[in-house]
Amino acid sequence: MENKKSLRIALAGNANVGKSVVFNQLTGLNQVTGNWPGKTVERAEGTLYYEGYTFNVLDLPGIYSLSAYSLEEVVSRDYIAIDRPDIIINVIDASNLERNLYFTVQLLELEAPVIMACNQMDFCSKKGICIDLEKLSNLLNIPVVGTTAISGIGISELISEVVSIAQGKTKIILKPPEYGVEIEKRIQNLKEKIQSNLPDLAELYPPRWLSIKLLEKDPIIVEKVQKLDNGNTVLELANKHVKEIEEIHGHISSVAIAAERYNIANRIAQKVQEFVKEPRLTFEEKLDTLTSHRIFGYPILIAIMAIMFAIVFVVGDFLIVVLEGIFYGALLPNLETFLIDAGLPPPIISIISRGILGGIVAGITIALPYIIPFYIILAFLEDTGYLPRAAFLMDNIMHKMGLHGKAFIPLILGYGCSVPACIGCRIMETDRERLIAGFVVVLIPCAARTVVILGLVARFVGFGWAMGLYLFNLILIFVLGRIAFKTVPGEPMGLIMEMPTYKRPSLKVMLIKTWNRSKDFVYIAFPLMVAGSLVIELLRLAGFLEIIGMVMSPIFVSWLGLPDFSAIPLVFGILRKELTLILLADVAGTTNFALVLTPVQMIVFALVSMIYIPCIATIGALLREYGGKRTAIIIIADIALAIILGGVAFRLLSLFL
Amino acid sequence: MSIRKFEELIPCFLELININGAKKLSIQEMADELGVPLSDIETVMSVAQANELFTNDQDVLKITEKGKEALRIHREKYVHDRFIHRKRGIHRFLAKHKGKNSLDWHKHGLNNSNISNFYQNLEGIEGRIEEIIPLTQLRVGEKGIVQFMFGGRGKVQRLADMGLTPGAEIILNKKALLRGPIEIYIRNSCLAIGFGIAKRIFVKPIDS
Numbered sequence: 001m002e003n004k005k006s007l008r009i010a011l012a013g014n015a016n017v018g019k020s021v022v023f024n025q026l027t028g029l030n031q032v033t034g035n036w037p038g039k040t041v042e043r044a045e046g047t048l049y050y051e052g053y054t055f056n057v058l059d060l061p062g063i064y065s066l067s068a069y070s071l072e073e074v075v076s077r078d079y080i081a082i083d084r085p086d087i088i089i090n091v092i093d094a095s096n097l098e099r100n101l102y103f104t105v106q107l108l109e110l111e112a113p114v115i116m117a118c119n120q121m122d123f124c125s126k127k128g129i130c131i132d133l134e135k136l137s138n139l140l141n142i143p144v145v146g147t148t149a150i151s152g153i154g155i156s157e158l159i160s161e162v163v164s165i166a167q168g169k170t171k172i173i174l175k176p177p178e179y180g181v182e183i184e185k186r187i188q189n190l191k192e193k194i195q196s197n198l199p200d201l202a203e204l205y206p207p208r209w210l211s212i213k214l215l216e217k218d219p220i221i222v223e224k225v226q227k228l229d230n231g232n233t234v235l236e237l238a239n240k241h242v243k244e245i246e247e248i249h250g251h252i253s254s255v256a257i258a259a260e261r262y263n264i265a266n267r268i269a270q271k272v273q274e275f276v277k278e279p280r281l282t283f284e285e286k287l288d289t290l291t292s293h294r295i296f297g298y299p300i301l302i303a304i305m306a307i308m309f310a311i312v313f314v315v316g317d318f319l320i321v322v323l324e325g326i327f328y329g330a331l332l333p334n335l336e337t338f339l340i341d342a343g344l345p346p347p348i349i350s351i352i353s354r355g356i357l358g359g360i361v362a363g364i365t366i367a368l369p370y371i372i373p374f375y376i377i378l379a380f381l382e383d384t385g386y387l388p389r390a391a392f393l394m395d396n397i398m399h400k401m402g403l404h405g406k407a408f409i410p411l412i413l414g415y416g417c418s419v420p421a422c423i424g425c426r427i428m429e430t431d432r433e434r435l436i437a438g439f440v441v442v443l444i445p446c447a448a449r450t451v452v453i454l455g456l457v458a459r460f461v462g463f464g465w466a467m468g469l470y471l472f473n474l475i476l477i478f479v480l481g482r483i484a485f486k487t488v489p490g491e492p493m494g495l496i497m498e499m500p501t502y503k504r505p506s507l508k509v510m511l512i513k514t515w516n517r518s519k520d521f522v523y524i525a526f527p528l529m530v531a532g533s534l535v536i537e538l539l540r541l542a543g544f545l546e547i548i549g550m551v552m553s554p555i556f557v558s559w560l561g562l563p564d565f566s567a568i569p570l571v572f573g574i575l576r577k578e579l580t581l582i583l584l585a586d587v588a589g590t591t592n593f594a595l596v597l598t599p600v601q602m603i604v605f606a607l608v609s610m611i612y613i614p615c616i617a618t619i620g621a622l623l624r625e626y627g628g629k630r631t632a633i634i635i636i637a638d639i640a641l642a643i644i645l646g647g648v649a650f651r652l653l654s655l656f657l
Numbered sequence: 658m659s660i661r662k663f664e665e666l667i668p669c670f671l672e673l674i675n676i677n678g679a680k681k682l683s684i685q686e687m688a689d690e691l692g693v694p695l696s697d698i699e700t701v702m703s704v705a706q707a708n709e710l711f712t713n714d715q716d717v718l719k720i721t722e723k724g725k726e727a728l729r730i731h732r733e734k735y736v737h738d739r740f741i742h743r744k745r746g747i748h749r750f751l752a753k754h755k756g757k758n759s760l761d762w763h764k765h766g767l768n769n770s771n772i773s774n775f776y777q778n779l780e781g782i783e784g785r786i787e788e789i790i791p792l793t794q795l796r797v798g799e800k801g802i803v804q805f806m807f808g809g810r811g812k813v814q815r816l817a818d819m820g821l822t823p824g825a826e827i828i829l830n831k832k833a834l835l836r837g838p839i840e841i842y843i844r845n846s847c848l849a850i851g852f853g854i855a856k857r858i859f860v861k862p863i864d865s
């Protein structure tokens with residue numbers, strides 16, 4: 001390679017091997033990490049400056065193969081083959097060599113310049129496996145670096161390896177491993193045919209790789225070849241060879257080739273790894289047996305969810321009392337007297353103190369106390385590896401909604417924020433499942449809606465009622481999911497998921513993750529809160545508030561039984577869901593909601609804001625993932641549902657409360 | 658011996674010859690293996706030989722092309738009736754008494770192009786078809802060897818990419834409640850597989 005100053009690097013490898021951790025270490029960015037397969041659904045890009053070099057690093061989604069049967073795989077292989085990054089760092093899980101090498105073999109087949117980062121070396125030695133990295137490097141003909149990315153070990157060696165390739169000191173030999181003689185003979189045969197008949201295509205993709213793909217009957221490559229002039233002569237030879245391979249192996253050619261590839265991976269793995277001692281994983285194994293137990297797993301799952309909300313509520317409630325004491329007891333009154341002393345006219349004082357500061361203070365005192373503990377617990381669940389267990393347990397129930405267990409992961413993430421959950425629905429394999437999952441995921445009460453439910457219902461009506469709302473929400477999701485399953489045409493897919501081992505989460509990583517998510521929340525939500533408070537304050541001063549209340553009163557007062565001032569917060573809640581509560585405090589003039597709302601009204605208010613349109617950011621995510629028409633249907637369905645259920649709830653609850 | 662039992666015994670006998678290849682097998686051994694009296698085996702042998710299903714060259718039994726065809730039909734019917742399209746209740750009764758039981762493969766995702774692959778899979782089974790079970794019927798902690806996956810190209814490829822290739826050794830780790838997913842240990846790591854997929858992965862149990 002010539003001495004270039006700017007290089008493109010791609011991180012590729014199986015799901016859940018630590019690509020994103022390596023990425024974060026290289027670029028200093030904060031790509032989401034966790035212990036479950038499928039976190040990285042979008043390509044993330046970052047830059048690393050080192051000794052005068054600029055490295056543009058790309059984090060590809062985790063895949064197990066480069067076949068044509070999933071979108072991520074096709075995108076990744078086209079990126080590697082056509083865009084040709086200067087270096088590919090193949091991140092592998094050292095404790096799971098065979099499966100990871102299967103992917104490495106495919107990368108080598110693509111004749112890509114590969115460096116291997118043998119990651120999770122610490123975990124590997126915990127499992128009692130010793131790996132001979134030098135031997136591995138010799139067998140694969142590529143540089144291999146051992147890393148423990150989570151604690152930053154081996155990252156500098158990885159970078160210097162990249163630099164030495166950039167400087168041309170290390171030459172990468174493109175020599176893909178060979179198959180068994182029966183298949184290899186036919187690959188070579190076909191390769192010659194491709195080189196002489198399809199020179200253009202052989203320019204774009206490596207000819208040996210093309211022959212393998214034709215022997216695998218890869219639909220995309222076969223179609224490409226078919227379109228070309230001499231394509232049919234090549235396909236004829238390919239089909240002849242496919243028949244021969246199938247006769248020899250007794251299985252379809254692509255499976256026979258996969259088996260051969262696994263043989264190569266197995267052979268290499270056997271040569272380089274040694275089981276030196278018994279694995280020290282008894283605790284993790286016990287935990288796994290218990291949490292995914294066919295009977296005890298379910299009460300544990302329910303208990304974890306209940307404890308999660310209880311902790312969020314107790315911690316949040318405590319923080320709210322403390323913060324309210326500070327802000328409303330001391331800061332705000334002092335500030336107001338200070339402003340009056342400064343001689344400002346009353347309307348301006350009211351705009352500053354109630355509009356601008358009111359929004360910020362309400363955000364700090366009402367929203368953050370619930371959101372931060374919530375994010376910490378979510379990070380804990382993500383990093384330990386509990387989420388795949390929950391997916392395993394819920395597979396059965398999710399099938400009733402035409403989804404499979406994996407969809408439970410975005411569903412739980414939805415309790416954090418609907419936007420990543422919505423994008424996270426991409427871990428589902430087909431378009432149809434993504435749609436159903438996206439539809440139900442936005443109905444999950446996100447952290448912002450949790451603020452409303454806990455801050456209003458749990459604090460002023462009772463924790464049991466708040467839990468009741470969550471339970472009702474789950475039942476609603478199940479019913480709606482089932483309806484969607486029956487209406488959206490298509491065949492349901494099944495679950496295939498790698499189960500990661502439990503890992504002890506690092507407190508530092510969890511806190512950093514919480515910090516980043518909270519930061520995003522503050523940056524996006526606080527300006528909206530201030531703007532919202534400001535607009536409402538201006539409307540109030542201009543006397544429009546009553547008019548809006550009157551216009552909306554048929555729905556809000558007559559049907560939902562809410563006071564007329566509650567219309568504004570609910571409408572503004574489109575911007576951010578917790579705004580409904582914060583603006584409610586604004587229009588009511590107090591954060592002690594018991595003074596202005598009856599228990600029934602609080603429950604109805606929380607129910608409506610829980611179900612109706614997801615916030616603007618979620619609408620944006622929906623638009624991007626599903627397009628305008630489907631988004632519109634989801635929005636209209638949600639609004640109608642919220643209004644209908646709110647009215648019904650008002651009438652039913654009035655009988656009891 | 659009833660006719661029904663007789664009809665069932667011929668393919669079992671052919672299976673036995675098929676796996677043992679050119680190995681000499683005494684009638685007593687075969688009777689033990691199949692759990693039937695010696696006289697039954699003798700009758701079956703004479704009928705099968707009369708129908709040219711196998712040849713007997715100095716006590717070395719060898720299956721003929723015709724025998725192979727009979728074997729394939731038996732295997733196909735066995736897999737279909739037992740695992741793919743298991744008839745229950747009234748349908749089972751009707752199927753039994755209407756006599757002819759059609760093999761409706763197109764209903765189960767097989768078309769003309771991949772049915773020949775399926776036949777190849779059946780031929781490639783190591784051992785008797787009666788030993789083959791779907792992954793879901795393996796007991797927890799039991800070991801098995803993957804024989805073949807039943808389904809369209811994409812599904813089979815996905816499984817193969819995850820390491821479920823014919824010949825791969827697996828251990829069943831866990832089964833969830835009812836028709837829930839299963840967890841298997843394969844190639845040094847754990848995989849969760851939904852029931853619907855697992856019941857179409859066929860394995861041969863082995864003693865651990």
